[in-house]
Amino acid sequence: MPHATARLTGALVAAAALIASLLLWAAPANAEDLSGGRLDWGVKESFRSYITGSIAKGEVQTGDGASAVDGAYRFHSATGTYEDGIAAIDYTGWVYFWGHDGELDLTFANPSVEYSGSSGTLYVYVNGTRTDMASLSGAELSVSGGTLSVSGASATLTANGAEAFAGYYEPGEQLDPVSFSADIAAAEAPTTEAAESPTAAAETDQVGGAVLDWGVRTSWRDYVSGDIANGEWAVSGGAADGGAVFRFTEGSGTATAADYTLSYKGTVAFTGTDVDLALTDPVVTATGGKGVLSAEVAGTRVDLVAFEATLAESGGLLLAENVPTVLTEAAVPVFGGYYQAGDAMDPLTIAIPLTADAAVPALPDLGAEPEQPAPSESASPLDADDAAEDTGANPLVWIVPAALVVLFAAAAITVALVQRAKRNRAAQGDPQTTVEEAKATDNAPADTAAPSEPTPSETEGPADQGPDPAASSTEDPEADKES
Structure with a gap:
């Protein structure tokens, strides 16, 4: 029996060593x-x-x-x-x-x-x-x-x-x-490619790699995604969604400061209750700084908004930024009469790179669409590496509990066998049985008190209240927005 106890004690030590190695193996990766x-x-x-x-x-x-x-x-x-x-x-x-x-x-x-x-x-x-x-x-x-x-x-x-x-x-x-x-x-994200042959304004007005940013109108987006239309929008064909603005890409054409014609790629489609509108491949055309933004709507090109803007060279770009726009008469039926001719629409931005290393203005980055977990997918056997790669879960979630179960089970068996051996020796009058061993058996004196378990403190430190937030600002709204 002593030999068996020794073997179990050795197994206990080995289990502890195993847990330590597993902890090292499954240590979390860097941030x-x-x-x-x-x-x-x-x-x-x-x-x-x-x-x-x-x-x-x-x-x-x-x-x-x-x-x-x-x-x-x-x-x-x-x-x-x-x-x-x-x-x-x-x-x-x-x-x-x-x-x-x-x-x-x-x-x-x-x-x-x-x-x-x-x-x-x-x-x-x-x-x-x-x-x-x-x-x-x-x-x-x-x-x-x-x-x-x-x-x-x-x-x-x-x-x-x-x-x-x-x-x-x-x-x-x-x-x-x-x-x-x-x-x-x-x-x-890769920067928008500039024209294959960077434009030299004195030699040619051919340009490429341009982008167009336009959000249509804030209240239109609110209407589509709100409780009435209960709809949504989607981008495709090179268009990008920046939340408050849509970006159309691959713009090319001719451009000088006041006269330009640029064709872009991409579609923004709005759908919902009584809403089915797709704006595809917009074109901006300006003469003497007075311009129009058009797009394909149900197979027909429609002038959507009018604006006034000249292009200025800045940081390797020809740029017209946050240009006010107004709805045209032709676009009133496009929005179902929701707006009238002359109503203000969202501003637009035109950016044309003139050099290969010129960076267009950053678009708000909404990231990838979060994936919804599939309901009750059939389970398939995976090894630890596959499970960690597929789920992103830390291996400690299952390794440590399993190892602890093994450790505690071995400990319980060891204690039970030691207690049994002591009781057997005491019953047979084994001279190796000591007074301390006898007290550890079931015949211990009734007045032997069990050690009391410590009571966890119920007192916690005060919560961090943090700085008092400012009350309603008395400064103008623009200052608040900058803050």
Whole structure:
């Protein structure tokens, strides 16, 4: 029996060594960089209704690439890290609430999240002060196809967040849910290729590699994605979605400062209840600085908006940036009479690279579309490497519990055998049985007290309240937006 005990003790030591080696093998990798994603959050539905309702009589604006989508506000261009199952991500954009003739003046900008497992915190710059706005919970952080995402996390207002609303809501109130995503170790997006033969303005006006940015109109996007049309939009054929703006690419043609004709590639299609509109392959044409943007609509080219802009050379580009546009008479039926001729539409930007290394203005980066986990897929056997690669899960999730089960089972067997051997020796009058061994058997004296288990402390340190968020700003809205 002593030999058996010794062997079990040796096995116990070997199991411990195995666990140590597994821990080293399964140690988490270095931090991975995050880029290209979006965060969707509607703040709170009742607050949005209050701002635009008959009491506050206010308005909501978005900027720096933020946009309204599906009743929420979309912030873009994620940057951050993912390490040891913890994501720390920053996003860009602002949403501005104004009401009560300026007494309510509130800007939420550049939100960020810290998230692990199924919980985290949402931070927002409130009138320039970073504030822990809400506690997040109830949605699992998942990694699939190189994209990290959380969908529909519950958001509970914090004490600091309540101060940001000037007491309009109490701590513990439920805010709108939060969804976010970011791409892991995404390669840098290639810059738009310049014309094969860079343009020399004195020699020729042939250009290529141009881009056109235009968001159609904010209220149109809100209408399509809102509760009435309950629709969406999609880009294809070289167009890109920047949230608040669409980019058309591969522009080519002729261009001087005031006279230019540029044809672009790409389609933006809007669909929904009573909405079926696709704008394809836009063309901008200008003479003497007065221009028109047209596009193919149901097989017919239609002049959509008019504008005035001359192209100026800047940083290796011919550039006309944030040019105001107005709807043409011909485009009124395109939008179902929703707008009238002369109504302001979204501004446009034209950028034409003149050299191979010229970089066009950055488009808000919404990243890859988060993949939804497939419901109840049939399980197939995978080895550890395949499982880690396919799911992104840390091998410690299953290795450590299994190893601990082996370790504890071996320990329990060892203890049981030792106790049994002692009882047998005591029953047979074995002279090796000592007083201490006898006390360890089931015949121990009744007054032998078991050691008491320590009681964990119930006292916790005070929560970090953070800086007090600013009250409604008395500065002008533009200053708030810059903050």
